[in-house]
Amino acid sequence: MHDVEVIESVEAAAAVLDPVRARLLGELAVPDSAAGLAARVGITRQKINYHLKALETHGLLELVEERRHGGITERVLRATAASYVVSPAAVSAAAADPDSNGDHLSAGYLVALAGRLVREVGALARRAGASGKGLPTLTIDTQIGFRSAADRAAFADDLTAAVLDLAARYHHDDGRPHRLVVAAHPLVEENR
16 A cells, blocks of 8 residues: 555546545545445445446556455455645646746645646656656655744745755756755745
């Protein structure tokens, strides 16, 4: 089971966004059969089977084992990932494109950039998984509290200078290209 799987097809996205199927995927972090799921979630086994077939068709479930009970075969399935993210590639023509937004300080640009990041890393992770190789990535995630807009602006200037210096120091025209994205946004305040 993968930690996160990026969904790129429209059909798979529609399947996983259905509330019943999304719940079943969550339940199938632990392998189970349709009969076991029916008892846990309170939906008939026939309806569970219908939804499981749709999820399996889109590669969101994998067969763990088959158990024989007399003349009946019970299939035990599990989700292919602990969680799923829908790639902007699933909406292709309507997907936000960071290259079409000139305002690099706008929320729209940041969202488009995040979408591109999901699309690109999802494709790379699939290729790496298919070849049995790891995918080298680097992620830095932290929080910072700015006392003022002036502090935030000074931080942005210092960070920009530091990143440009590091990029100039380690960049080689004949090296393998990597994308570096640095983003900042206010934290979402949780309802208390």
